[in-house]
Amino acid sequence: MFSSFALVKLIELVIRPGLFLLWCALLGVLLLRWRRTRFWAGLLLIVGLGGLTVFAVTPASVWLLRPLEDRFTRPDPMPTHVTGIVLLGGAIDLPVSTTRHVTALNIRAERMLGFLQLAHRYPKARLVFTGGNASPFGGRATEAAVARRLFVSLGINPRRMLFENRSRNTRENALYTYRLVKPKPGQIWLLVTSAADMPRAVGCFRQVGWMIVPYPVDYHTRAHGAAWLTGLARSLTLGDWAAHEWLGLVYYRIRGWIPVLFPAPIRKNG
Incomplete structure (x- = not known):
């Protein structure tokens, strides 16, 4: 039997945005063979190919990753x-x-x-x-x-x-x-x-x-602005990383491993 740690790791692998979108596209292509499933085939193709296109063309991965990178700064x-x-x-x-x-x-x-x-x-x-x-x-x-x-x-x-x-x-x-x-x-x-x-x-x-x-x-994002058309491979890599962190925050909060959902710097009085 898998431990809970191993199970979480395997689930995380399956729901990675890049892999999830690819599976949607492939499943959509397979379902096109049968008339009764063509509606679902079309829907899966839209989700899969559309999602991959969004990551390839837009700075979606940067928009997901930057709030995480900006949350804490170095001591000054x-x-x-x-x-x-x-x-x-x-x-x-x-x-x-x-x-x-x-x-x-x-x-x-x-x-x-x-x-x-x-x-x-x-x-x-x-x-x-x-x-x-x-x-x-x-x-x-x-x-x-x-x-x-x-x-x-x-x-x-x-x-x-x-x-x-x-x-x-x-x-x-x-x-x-x-x-x-x-x-x-x-x-x-x-x-x-x-x-x-x-x-x-x-x-x-x-x-x-x-x-x-x-x-x-x-750091993997700019302080300001974001480039478009940066390439699908890099975008999916950063998108997978961002998804891992956001989902990890939710999971860790549910388990009680972090005190708040999105930990922040401690503000000094005065």
């Missing part, structure tokens, strides 16, 4: 002292990295660069990487193991770093890292992850009792 001014820096996994292509024995990164690769920049900016800060294996079928390989090799090869002293290798999702990132680090009141910890992922990540950390400071990186 930056703190003079930082206790530690936490980097969320998700930037490593684990199957490629493990089968080819290399460090393969995906479109979230800027997370690693942002983390390294902060590590050099705050040489006394503790460094934490959190990421296990998010495959619904499990596996022994972990992002933490690949990240360790990468950071050591780039000159980071392994004695500065802690690696959390059990987590499979953002909620577990927060929970297991909190238990590993045991942050104390008054300490300043920075959280590094992609800007689009930050609302859900911050919510998870707050829910476990850690008021961590967001440091978003890895």
